[in-house]
Amino acid sequence: MKWIGTIAKAVLLTAACVPLLFAAEIPSAARRSGFSFMAPDTQAIQNDDTANPGMLWVFDGEALWNSRTGASGKSCADCHNDAAGMRGVAARYPAFDATLGRPVDLEQRVNLCRTRNQQAAPLAYESRGLLALTAFVARQSHGMAIETGTDPRLEPFIAEGRDLFMRRQGQLNLGCANCHDDNWDKRLAGSAITQAHPTGYPLYRLEWQSLGSLQRRLRACISGIRAQAYDYGAPELVELELYLMSRARGMPIEAPAVRP
Numbered sequence: 001m002k003w004i005g006t007i008a009k010a011v012l013l014t015a016a017c018v019p020l021l022f023a024a025e026i027p028s029a030a031r032r033s034g035f036s037f038m039a040p041d042t043q044a045i046q047n048d049d050t051a052n053p054g055m056l057w058v059f060d061g062e063a064l065w066n067s068r069t070g071a072s073g074k075s076c077a078d079c080h081n082d083a084a085g086m087r088g089v090a091a092r093y094p095a096f097d098a099t100l101g102r103p104v105d106l107e108q109r110v111n112l113c114r115t116r117n118q119q120a121a122p123l124a125y126e127s128r129g130l131l132a133l134t135a136f137v138a139r140q141s142h143g144m145a146i147e148t149g150t151d152p153r154l155e156p157f158i159a160e161g162r163d164l165f166m167r168r169q170g171q172l173n174l175g176c177a178n179c180h181d182d183n184w185d186k187r188l189a190g191s192a193i194t195q196a197h198p199t200g201y202p203l204y205r206l207e208w209q210s211l212g213s214l215q216r217r218l219r220a221c222i223s224g225i226r227a228q229a230y231d232y233g234a235p236e237l238v239e240l241e242l243y244l245m246s247r248a249r250g251m252p253i254e255a256p257a258v259r260p
Contacts, residue, residue, distance in 0.1 A: 025247070026181060026195055033199045033251060034259055037185070037192040042206070046258035054135060054204040054256025057128070057211045061136025064129060070120025076133075079117060083140050090138040091146050091253055094242040096153045102235065103157050103242050106134050107213060125232035131211045135202050138255035146199065146253060149246030161243025164236055170227030176240075191260060197248040198241065200257020211256060214241055 035043060045051050065076045065083060080086065094103040097112070104112065110133050111122035123130035149158055165176045179188065180196035187193065201214040208216075215237050219229040230236045 024181075025177075026184070028250065031197060031248070031251065032195055033197055033254065034194040035200070035254060035257065037194050038258075038260065042258060042260060046200075046254070052204070052256065052258055054202070054211055054258060057132045057135040057202070058139045058256060060128065061132035061134070061139075064133050065136055070114065070118035072117065072119045074118050076113070079113075083136065086137050086140040088141055088144055088147075090141040090255065091144045092148055094148065094154075094238055094245065096151050103154055103238055105215075105238050105241050106137065107215075108233065108238070110134055110137070126213060126216055131202050131213065134213070135211060135256050138202065138253065141253045142255060144253050145250050146245055146248050148242065149249060154242060154246075157239050158243050158246050160236075161239035161241070161246075164240050165243055170222070170225040172225045174225045176221065196244060197251055198244050199248055199251050200254035200259070202255065203257040203259055205259050207260065214244075 035046065038046075045053075049055050062083070068075045068078070090106055093109065094105040095109070096102070097104045097109075107125065107130055110130060114120040115122055123133070168175045168178075176196060179193050184193050184195045198214045198217075201217075202211050204211050205217075215232055218237055218240055219232070222229040
């Protein structure tokens with residue numbers, strides 16, 4: 001599409017102006033949410049639950065939470081009661097799944113609960129239902145500090161995610177760190193370059209006119225540097241999510257956030 005070509009040209013020009021070596025990771029004290037890079041009118045949309053369009057998915061998620069489905073005829077509430085028990089859950093994901101022997105993100109956890117406990121079919125990535133349930137669960141942790149990455153079993157997977165964040169790839173030979181560590185607070189194709197802290201997912205992007213997952217955003221960035229995007233649910237994307245959430249540890253959950 002035309003906008004991808006425009007972004008690619010802008011990224012290529014940016015790449016020509018940055019050093020070949022990556023800057024050090026952003027110190028914890030200097031880390032900022034993407035919220036702080038937005039214009040006041042966009043911040044106001046996020047802060048007002050009656051204006052935040054992401055809340056529509058949260059309300060849908062509440063209905064799904066209480067709906068029985070699958071061969072078991074159970075709802076999420078039948079096992080977890082009201083959603084108060086979900087407070088703090090989103091702040092710990094991606095988390096290690098002992099059965100699979102690897103980390104899973106919140107979307108995957110929802111689908112694992114469906115297949116294992118409700119005996120229902122998994123929901124498709126970016127489907128209204130999956131986004132609604134993850135938004136509803138994430139909303140319960142609104143304002144809580146991110147805790148992801150404290151489980152020692154996650155350490156090798158965090159390292160893999162960090163390696164992917166730093167790795168140059170694609171036709172533009174860029175890594176995530178080129179923009180989000182080396183050039184944050186500058187602009188690319190008119191948009192602010194943020195620090196890539198995923199504090200608000202799933203979030204509503206004005207560009208998408210829809211709610212979307214962190215994996216959707218990561219795939220778009222990878223395509224933007226003209227690299228082959230990983231499939232939804234790929235271990236590489238989960239590891240990248242895990243690294244990003246772990247480096248945002250201590251920052252508050254904003255879900256569902258709003259972004260340009």
